[in-house]
Amino acid sequence: MEDGAAIWRIARDSEVLDLNSSYSYLLWCRDFAATSVVARDETGEPVAFVTGYIRPDHPETLVVWQVAVEPGHRGTGLAAKLLDSLTARVAAVQGLASVETTVTPDNTASDRLFTSYALRHDVGLEREVLFDGGLFPEGSHLSEVLYRIGPFHA
Numbered sequence: 001m002e003d004g005a006a007i008w009r010i011a012r013d014s015e016v017l018d019l020n021s022s023y024s025y026l027l028w029c030r031d032f033a034a035t036s037v038v039a040r041d042e043t044g045e046p047v048a049f050v051t052g053y054i055r056p057d058h059p060e061t062l063v064v065w066q067v068a069v070e071p072g073h074r075g076t077g078l079a080a081k082l083l084d085s086l087t088a089r090v091a092a093v094q095g096l097a098s099v100e101t102t103v104t105p106d107n108t109a110s111d112r113l114f115t116s117y118a119l120r121h122d123v124g125l126e127r128e129v130l131f132d133g134g135l136f137p138e139g140s141h142l143s144e145v146l147y148r149i150g151p152f153h154a
Helices: 004-014 023-030 078-094 108-120
Strands: 037-040 046-055 058-069 100-103 127-133 144-149
Touching: 004 023, 004 046, 004 058, 023 058, 037 078, 058 078, 058 108, 078 108, 100 108, 108 127, 108 144
Parallel strands: 058 100
Antiparallel strands: 037 046, 046 058, 100 144, 127 144
């Protein structure tokens, strides 16, 4: 739970992610620690994270909620390493058939991350609009495109 404030700050400073309340990041660190991961620098401070959860109606699907890396650590492959580590851990504990996430059309970094993840793991990647932009109350949110990655090979 002690990482909640730091990952809220990393998300805020990303200037790309939808920022949730600081309270939600504290809850996330308590309730979804098994499906999330944090990277630390040499001083032990968090510099990147991946948060996720298991879909209640699809218990072999990991939904990746947010991925963020501090500016000084971007371009190093850290997000890919965190995603690989997290999915390997989830697969070892409970099995993993697929990974899902949503990406807005303007988020090229996330598109590259998840496309390269599918290629690296030699699995399929399907895309379809999950939430049309018009569903969001603020009226200016881009559509959220569902990336369905898998199935993973046994």
